[in-house]
Amino acid sequence: MKPVFVFLTLALTLTTANRKISIGFNPGCAGLSGCNGPNPASKLLYIKSEGDCDSIHYVWTFNQKSIPTLLILESSNNASVVSIDWQSFLHIFNSSIHGSIRLKCGKQFCEDSVLSSSVYVLKSIIQYNDTKNNADITDKGNLYVSSYDLSNLNWNISVSQEVNSFLVEGSPYNQTGTFSKDGKLIMKFTTKDKSGRGPLFPHLPYNDQSSMWEIILTNLTTAFVGSRFALDFLVVNPENVSFSGQKTSLSKTVKKITKWSIDDEYSPSVFTSQQILWVNISSERPSSYWLWRTVCYTNVTPSRAFSSDVQTTNLVLINKTTVTGLESNHLLLAIFGKSVIDKLPFKRFSISFGKPDDGFYRATEYLSWTSLVGVGEPPADSLSLMVVCIIFAGVGCPVLVILFGAVYLVVRRCRKHRMQRVALLSNYEPIG
Ligand SMILES: *[C@@H]1O[C@H](CO)[C@@H](O)[C@H](O)[C@H]1NC(C)=O
Ligand SMILES: *[C@@H]1O[C@H](CO)[C@@H](O)[C@H](O)[C@H]1NC(C)=O
Ligand SMILES: *[C@@H]1O[C@H](CO)[C@@H](O)[C@H](O)[C@H]1NC(C)=O
Ligand SMILES: *[C@@H]1O[C@H](CO)[C@@H](O)[C@H](O)[C@H]1NC(C)=O
Ligand SMILES: *[C@@H]1O[C@H](CO)[C@@H](O)[C@H](O)[C@H]1NC(C)=O
Ligand SMILES: *[C@@H]1O[C@H](CO)[C@@H](O)[C@H](O)[C@H]1NC(C)=O
Ligand SMILES: *[C@@H]1O[C@H](CO)[C@@H](O)[C@H](O)[C@H]1NC(C)=O
Numbered sequence: 001m002k003p004v005f006v007f008l009t010l011a012l013t014l015t016t017a018n019r020k021i022s023i024g025f026n027p028g029c030a031g032l033s034g035c036n037g038p039n040p041a042s043k044l045l046y047i048k049s050e051g052d053c054d055s056i057h058y059v060w061t062f063n064q065k066s067i068p069t070l071l072i073l074e075s076s077n078n079a080s081v082v083s084i085d086w087q088s089f090l091h092i093f094n095s096s097i098h099g100s101i102r103l104k105c106g107k108q109f110c111e112d113s114v115l116s117s118s119v120y121v122l123k124s125i126i127q128y129n130d131t132k133n134n135a136d137i138t139d140k141g142n143l144y145v146s147s148y149d150l151s152n153l154n155w156n157i158s159v160s161q162e163v164n165s166f167l168v169e170g171s172p173y174n175q176t177g178t179f180s181k182d183g184k185l186i187m188k189f190t191t192k193d194k195s196g197r198g199p200l201f202p203h204l205p206y207n208d209q210s211s212m213w214e215i216i217l218t219n220l221t222t223a224f225v226g227s228r229f230a231l232d233f234l235v236v237n238p239e240n241v242s243f244s245g246q247k248t249s250l251s252k253t254v255k256k257i258t259k260w261s262i263d264d265e266y267s268p269s270v271f272t273s274q275q276i277l278w279v280n281i282s283s284e285r286p287s288s289y290w291l292w293r294t295v296c297y298t299n300v301t302p303s304r305a306f307s308s309d310v311q312t313t314n315l316v317l318i319n320k321t322t323v324t325g326l327e328s329n330h331l332l333l334a335i336f337g338k339s340v341i342d343k344l345p346f347k348r349f350s351i352s353f354g355k356p357d358d359g360f361y362r363a364t365e366y367l368s369w370t371s372l373v374g375v376g377e378p379p380a381d382s383l384s385l386m387v388v389c390i391i392f393a394g395v396g397c398p399v400l401v402i403l404f405g406a407v408y409l410v411v412r413r414c415r416k417h418r419m420q421r422v423a424l425l426s427n428y429e430p431i432g
């Protein structure tokens with residue numbers, strides 16, 4: 001009975017239709033001045049991934065003079081859609097912008113169907129001079145730190161519906177600071193409709209509730225001999241605040257964890273991954289995640305020879321008076337409203353790239369880093385068959401040798417005993 005059941009579930013999972021994914025650029029905004037022309041003020045991407053019994057919504061904004069921001073929502077209703085009231089959304093200084101992005105199921109608002117929500121803000125690029133050549137951005141000896149705010153970039157977006165992906169290239173309006181004529185921050189975001197493994201190093205495993213997020217820093221201008229770069233992110237710890245800004249009794253928190261693996265077959269000599277998890281405080285179950293292997297690549301074609309290190313600083317609650325740009329962010333204003341943004345517990349961390357003695361950023365002028373965002377439990381990096389074989393060879397063989405050895409010794413001892421007994425007996429001559 002049981003094998004049949006297992007076979008049936010297997011057959012069922014194999015034949016289940018993939019999720020339906022659609023990508024829209026400024027969807028429903030035709031005709032309004034802020035959305036038209038070759039370089040509109042509003043650059044909003046909406047990706048919906050519809051499954052059997054849930055839907056995942058990704059909303060990215062790359063608006064002019066605004067920091068790139070991503071909202072991820074999972075709803076238990078697979079027919080839900082993110083609806084945008086464009087008239088209000090485009091007017092950032094009008095308080096009616098709050099509530100201009102909402103979740104709808106048919107004609108009704110349905111934020112009560114939200115299972116998880118998370119917000120990511122791509123704040124700035126940090127440049128520092130690695131005086132001690134230790135690739136440690138937290139080292140107080142590494143002076144000369146400068147930060148380039150990403151609201152100064154102009155984003156050129158291209159969408160590929162065929163591969164459920166979009167590519168965005170950020171370059172400055174005016175060539176200044178970190179950015180030269182050819183300097184670019186490039187992002188590629190691909191939403192997955194089934195499970196698998198990334199085609200390129202570090203071959204991250206993904207599932208149908210996740211999206212691959214790749215960032216490339218190319219041709220940046222180095223201000224120092226030992227310049228290295230880092231990306232500065234903010235995440236919202238949405239404790240007790242639901243999407244749409246009302247207080248709820250949810251109790252969630254954001255934390256960072258590091259995971260070790262003994263398996264490096266898919267990303268040679270990289271044994272750690274890091275995860276930002278949105279967890280339910282009482283059950284510790286993640287509802288949303290962002291993860292990466294601690295590796296980046298310094299060549300257009302990632303390979304082991306061109307791999308470098310990734311360091312992540314701790315997640316710390318920020319003091320909002322020291323961070324600019326949040327109150328003028330279209331997406332945050334639309335979801336939470338100005339008064340709630342001021343109370344939201346944002347946490348900050350940075351990802352820095354490079355390793356000691358690699359010649360610094362100027363040696364290659366190229367960095368690519370791949371991560372995965374999604375909802376539910378992060379996809380587990382299961383042990384590959386090869387590693388299982390190696391473990392068997394490493395642990396199994398000695399055990400077998402010891403076992404066979406023991407059996408052999410026992411058998412030999414028994415035979416010796418018997419022979420001794422036979423020999424003993426043969427010394428006696430039968431009487432008679
Ligand atoms: C969404 O749910 C409906 C009804 O349950 C189902 O018919 C439909 O196939 C689902 N959509 C997808 C993409 O699975
Ligand atoms: C704000 O938006 C509302 C509704 O869109 C509109 O009626 C009102 O005139 C706007 N106020 C200002 C100051 O623009
Ligand atoms: C920057 O770092 C490099 C390499 O470690 C060092 O040679 C140089 O003196 C530093 N420059 C400044 C201005 O500190
Ligand atoms: C955007 O990119 C496309 C193709 O990569 C290019 O043809 C176009 O000129 C770019 N637009 C701007 C405003 O940079
Ligand atoms: C870019 O340069 C132009 C003039 O060349 C200037 O008008 C504009 O304000 C500058 N933009 C920024 C963001 O500095
Ligand atoms: C970097 O700039 C050079 C020219 O200065 C260009 O040939 C090269 O393609 C650029 N690299 C990337 C990845 O765009
Ligand atoms: C969130 O709600 C829980 C219980 O509902 C409460 O214990 C906790 O103090 C609240 N946290 C904040 C930041 O309001």
Ligand SMILES: *[C@@H]1O[C@H](CO)[C@@H](O)[C@H](O)[C@H]1NC(C)=O
Binds near residue numbers: 250251280281283284
């Ligand atoms: C958090 O976990 C508790 C205990 O498992 C559960 O009762 C509660 O519904 C969970 N809350 C959310 C938002 O998932």
Ligand SMILES: *[C@@H]1O[C@H](CO)[C@@H](O)[C@H](O)[C@H]1NC(C)=O
Binds near residue numbers: 321322
């Ligand atoms: C936040 O920063 C401001 C200005 O630096 C300071 O006055 C204030 O005390 C800080 N607040 C907290 C909670 O640290």
